Amino acid sequence: MDKVEVFELIERMAALIRSEERKKCTELGLQPVHLQVLDYLSRCNRYSDTPAALTNYLGMTRGTVSQTLLLLVKKSFIKKTADASDRRMVHLSLLPEGNAILKKARTSELFIQAALIFKKHNLANHQDIFVKALTSLQKANQSHSFGLCKTCKYFTITADGFTCGLTKEPLSQSDSEKICQEHSIL
Amino acid sequence: MDKVEVFELIERMAALIRSEERKKCTELGLQPVHLQVLDYLSRCNRYSDTPAALTNYLGMTRGTVSQTLLLLVKKSFIKKTADASDRRMVHLSLLPEGNAILKKARTSELFIQAALIFKKHNLANHQDIFVKALTSLQKANQSHSFGLCKTCKYFTITADGFTCGLTKEPLSQSDSEKICQEHSIL
């Protein structure tokens, strides 16, 4: 066996998933980006559910993101809500229809088959290695890490729940399990 | 630690890589698809370096792929060569310029940093697990597996080298290490 970089292997998996995703998208009448947006919104908390954060995450321009969102709103996949304190900001959230189509996209044949084969090869037991790989990637991507809230160095546990050490705001269980734009590695 | 599916972890890595790739693309003045095409061409052997195979791989329509290729030819990233025996077919190949831009795209900061962190965590030692994961994914995607030639069940070793059991043709060392459209899992 040649010495292949682990990262190279992950890249190939990513390519495979990408091409599968593309097929799924055309079936559902969507562009890959749209699915990425829905996926992101299903994973982000209230610090990162804004168009600006999405722009950072996707690496597109604000104008483009704005249009993409317009389309998703028109299709009733997402909705916009004005921020109470900062009236420039808008919070995005998935609507039931958006959730439904996301779920449909995720349950592709590839995903189901792969999960089965993973189980057969006992890959599930090596979960920790994949977790390490993912956090390595996130660490490498520090500029905008978009990590899980509860793995952030500002995540603190207080007497009556969780708190964000950066904003001093209380966090719900759900918040803590989602992607945050301000995520900092320990 | 919650029970997170391994596949879910891989998906997130893919998402991270995708967003990084997108940024890189805009820097280089390309679309993500273009990079995917160049990447594919750098990995495919002579059974899968045609527009039709590429169409299968990407999951797009033939017309779209045709146009994408037109653009890449115009930019001198790739070139087309007519097949000697079947004059309907065209073989695609990377030109030096295409190779250069692909290399530039691959050496992103993220990749370099991630590789370092991987090494630090001794993830390189668990290479086999990632190999298994990749082949699992390929197996799950049997419809068009696009696997490595030398891992195919038709790959045979003869007295004077390698042969494809399907086409009965001899294979070079280079062929055997590239992606083939007709790849079948053992």
Added chain:
DNA sequence: AGATTGTGTTTCGAATCGATATTATTATGT
């Protein structure tokens, strides 16, 4: 108050993409 920064939107032109039709070549069937 005025300048600056940071939101999100709008407009416009270029590029992408899918659907459909078309051409050219090979394969098949009688």
Added chain:
DNA sequence: ACATAATAATATCGATTCGAAACACAATCT
């Protein structure tokens, strides 16, 4: 041998996407 079908690639067209730039508005800073 000839017609028909199948396959590879291309061309055309319209809808959609995307990025660049200009814009409007709110918050912040000095």
